[in-house]
Amino acid sequence: xxxxxxxxxxxxxxxxxxxxxxxxxxxxxxxxxxxxxxxxxxxxxxxxxxxxxxxxxxxxxxxxxxxxxxxxxxxxxxxxxxxxxxxxxxxxxxxxxxxxxxxxxxxxxxxxxxxxxxxxxxxxxxxxxxxxxxxxxxxxxxxxxxxxxxxxxxxxxxxxxxxxxxxxxxxxxxxxxxxxxxxxxxxxxxxxxxxxxxxxxxxxxxxxxxxxxxxxxxxxxxxxxxxxxxxxxxxxxxxxxxxxxxxxxxxxxxxxxxxxxxxxxxxxxxxxxxxxxxxxxxxxxxxxxxxxxxxxxxxxxxxxxxxxxxxxxxxxxxxxxxxxxxxxxxx
Numbered sequence: 144x145x146x147x148x149x150x151x152x153x154x155x156x157x158x159x160x161x162x163x164x165x166x167x168x169x170x171x172x173x174x175x176x177x178x179x180x181x182x183x184x185x186x187x188x189x190x191x192x193x194x195x196x197x198x199x200x201x202x203x204x205x206x207x208x209x210x211x212x213x214x215x216x217x218x219x220x221x222x223x224x225x226x227x228x229x230x231x232x233x234x235x236x237x238x239x240x241x242x243x244x245x246x247x248x249x250x251x252x253x254x255x256x257x258x259x260x261x262x263x264x265x266x267x268x269x270x271x272x273x274x275x276x277x278x279x280x281x282x283x284x285x286x287x288x289x290x291x292x293x294x295x296x297x298x299x300x301x302x303x304x305x306x307x308x309x310x311x312x313x314x315x316x317x318x319x320x321x322x323x324x325x326x327x328x329x330x331x332x333x334x335x336x337x338x339x340x341x342x343x344x345x346x347x348x349x350x351x352x353x354x355x356x357x358x359x360x361x362x363x364x365x366x367x368x369x370x371x372x373x374x375x376x377x378x379x380x381x382x383x384x385x386x387x388x389x390x391x392x393x394x395x396x397x398x399x400x401x402x403x404x405x406x407x408x409x410x411x412x413x414x415x416x417x418x419x420x421x422x423x424x425x426x427x428x429x430x431x432x433x434x435x436x437x438x439x440x441x442x443x444x445x446x447x448x449x450x451x452x453x454x455x456x457x458x459x460x461x462x463x464x465x466x467x468x469x470x471x472x473x474x
Contacts, residue, residue, distance in 0.1 A: 146458050146461065146462045147458075147459065147462035147463070147466070149458065150455045150456070150458035150459035150462060151459065153451060153454070153455040153458075154452075154455045154456070154459070157264070157268075157448070157451060157452055157455065158264075158268065160261050160264075161261055161264035161265055161268055162265075164258075164261035164262045164264070164265060165232055166232075166233065166234065166235055167234075167235050167261055168234075168255070168257065168258035168261045168262060169234060169236060169237060169238075169244050169246070169255055169257065169258055170231060170254075170255045170258045171231050171258065172254070172258050172259045172262040172263070172419070172420070172421050173254065173419040173420075174231070174254060174255070174258075175252045175253050175254055176243060176249065176253030176254075177252070177253055178205070178253065179203070179205070179213075179243060179245075179249055179253040180211060180249070180250075180251050180252065180253050181211040181248070181249060181250070181251055181438075181439050182203065182213060182243070182245045182248055182249035182253065183203075183213055183245075183248050183439075183441070184245060184246060184247055184248045184441055185200050185203070185242075185243070185244055185245045185246060186200065186201075186215070187199075187200055187223065187246075188200065188201070191220070197222055197223070198222070198223040199220050199221060199222045199223060200220075200221055200223065200238060200242050200244065201215035201216055201217055201219060201220055201221075201242070202215070202216045202219035202220075202221065202241060202242045203215055203216065203242075203243075204216045210438075211438070211439075219241065219242065221238050221239040221240070221241070221242035222238070222239050223236055223237070223238055223239075223244070224236070224237045224238065224239065243255075245257070247260065247441050247444050248439065248441035248442070250426075250429060250442060251429065256426075256441060256442065256444055257444075259421040259426060260421075260423070260426070260444055260445060260448060262420075262421055263416075263420075263421035263422045263423050263425075263426055263445065264423065264448065266329070266333055266406070266416050266420070266421075266422040266423075267403055267406055267407065267422050267423040267424065267449070267452075268403070268452070269333065270333065270336050270337055270340065270402055270403070270405075270406040271399045271400075271402040271403045271406070272399070273337050274336075274337045274340045274341050274344070274402040274405075275395050275398050275399050275402055276395075277337065277341040278340070278341045278344035278345050278348065278398065279345075279348060279391055279394070279395050279398070281341065281345040281349075282344070282345035282346070282347075282348030282349045282352060283348070283349075283352050283384055283387065283391055284384075285300055285304075285345065285349045286348065286349035286350065286351065286352025286353040286355075286356065287352055287353075287356050287379050287383055287384050287387075288300070288379070289301060289349065289353045289356075290352065290353035290354065290355070290356025290357045290359075290360065291356055291360050291375070291378075291379055291383060293357075297353070300349065300353075301350065301353065303346075304345075304346035304347075304349050304350055305346075307342075307343070307346040308346050308347055308350075313408070315343060316339055316340070316343065316405060316408075316409065317409075317412075317414070321414070323335055327417075329416045329417055329420040332415060332416055332417065333416065336405070336406055336409060336415060340401075340402050340405050340406070344398065344401070344402075348391075348394065348398075351390070351394075352384075352387055352390075352391075355386075355387050355390065356383055356384075356387070359383050359386050359387075360383060364382060365378060365382050365383065368381075368382050389463075392463060393460055393463045393464050394460075396456050396457075396459045396460035396463060397456070397457065397460040399456045400452070400453040400456050400457060403423075403449060403452060403453060404449070404453070406422065406423075406424055407422075407423055407424035407427065407449055408424065409424060410422045410423070410424025410425040410427075410428070411424045411425070411427050411428050411431075412428075413425070413428065423445040423446075423448055423449050424445075426442075426445040427443075427445050427446055427449075429442050430442045430443055430446075
């Protein structure tokens, strides 16, 4: 139970700020500050001259433009503001002028990394959720039909699934994406990535569902439904597929990380979501330069977000699988 609660809590901490990024992100994802490239994370202070005070930050000044070295200007102190209107909308936290609030630092164009991380999560998590739902709907439906009808229908579907499963997934992913023009909007690229990942993912699921349906179709309740004259589609959707529900839920939680990593891989290679719109993948493309990683480690925060999200879904899947086993053993 602890792992289940921890996974759910971690997912809530990740998804809520992403869904409500307009409220949680201090700035728009494309707002540039050319005077603050690679700005380090802003240090929030709670003490002034040894006394507890309202949270504030100092203004930072660029003292070495070549190596991007910043220092706090102690002569300029700016208080944080909470739940206030700003030129960019109603925000959870903001800061008084002339200071800027970069809680996770800024990138090479002076864009707030935290804001881009939250807005970018919409694409990365959106691909995972929509892609998983599409894959599991198609896989469950095709596998159910294959297992229920058997014969030639089963043979054709399973041979098609085996052909897809025999193709190296990552190279097929790159090939299918390369077919489409590169001059596409991020929304169009988003839909293409969902289509590609769903196209790759349904085959293995369909094989497992088909095996389960081969057993379920011989159960007494299915034979009783046939006796009462229920239609084939009603039997499949009302009696057969619902008995694969728990497996599908557990498998879905295990599959989400693959979609997140698939989107991140495409965007990291420049074939996914395009700048200036962020995704966790294209944000990570900046740290392919080792010197950037050494001098500006905060650029790696999208990788941390991916790691935590994948960890949360894997823990959730493990916890649900353990719960299923306990229930099947009567515990």
